[in-house]
Amino acid sequence: EAQVTQNPRYLITVTGKKLTVTCSQNMNHEYMSWYRQDPGLGLRQIYYSMNVEVTDKGDVPEGYKVSRKEKRNFPLILESPSPNQTSLYFCASRPGISLPYGYTFGSGTRLTVV
Amino acid sequence: GESVGLHLPTLSVQEGDNSIINCAYSNSASDYFIWYKQESGKGPQFIIDIRSNMDKRQGQRVTVLLNKTVKHLSLQIAATQPGDSAVYFCAEINTGNQFYFGTGTSLTVIP
Numbered sequence: 169e170a171q172v173t174q175n176p177r178y179l180i181t182v183t184g185k186k187l188t189v190t191c192s193q194n195m196n197h198e199y200m201s202w203y204r205q206d207p208g209l210g211l212r213q214i215y216y217s218m219n220v221e222v223t224d225k226g227d228v229p230e231g232y233k234v235s236r237k238e239k240r241n242f243p244l245i246l247e248s249p250s251p252n253q254t255s256l257y258f259c260a261s262r263p264g265i266s267l268p269y270g271y272t273f274g275s276g277t278r279l280t281v282v
Numbered sequence: 283g284e285s286v287g288l289h290l291p292t293l294s295v296q297e298g299d300n301s302i303i304n305c306a307y308s309n310s311a312s313d314y315f316i317w318y319k320q321e322s323g324k325g326p327q328f329i330i331d332i333r334s335n336m337d338k339r340q341g342q343r344v345t346v347l348l349n350k351t352v353k354h355l356s357l358q359i360a361a362t363q364p365g366d367s368a369v370y371f372c373a374e375i376n377t378g379n380q381f382y383f384g385t386g387t388s389l390t391v392i393p
Binding site: 172203208209210211213258260265270271272273274275276 | 316318323324325326327328331371373379381383384385386
């Protein structure tokens with residue numbers, strides 16, 4: 169089944185404790201992205217990657233890091249989480265930047281930072 | 283930057299009635315639009331899309347209408363069912379292939 173898999177689904181952590189949310193897609197998509205979803209704000213892009221070893225900042229990159237060492241994986245790293253990073257996170261992928269295709273989204277990771 | 287908004291944050295309809303969910307966008311140069319459905323505890327799912335050179339597109343029980351003159355997009359769901367209860371939001375894609383998502387309308391279907 170074509171899908172984007174992210175883990176964990178739920179995570180509660182303490183301020184300052186580094187964490188990684190994993191994301192993997194099995195569709196050979198070039199383009200991957202991380203979004204956060206907050207009430208009343210919709211989906212906001214954190215980081216995106218157009219291909220292996222190519223990443224760039226989205227609209228709200230502060231406090232986050234990403235890497236794209238392989239085409240299928242795009243982990244999101246919070247080096248020192250803070251309570252304002254409590255949110256619902258989605259990883260998404262699409263075939264490429266030049267094609268008019270929508271995203272396939274993962275099921276989400278609900279992160280709480282206390 | 284682009285601004286994508288929805289006219290109503292919540293919508294309740296009787297089972298079997300038709301639903302209409304609206305979206306306004308700000309960039310007249312946007313090339314592509316998508317409607318997504320997000321059920322509780324799940325990621326957004328693609329419902330239907332439309333290119334800017336079209337004004338209507340139909341899928342199974344869903345129709346998307348695009349009015350470029352007033353920069354308005356709507357999603358019509360025919361014979362709404364309980365399984366249609368979800369948050370629906372539109373995405374506007376500009377010519378640079380950047381996505382801008384609306385905040386969503388929560389649809390509740392009353393049995």
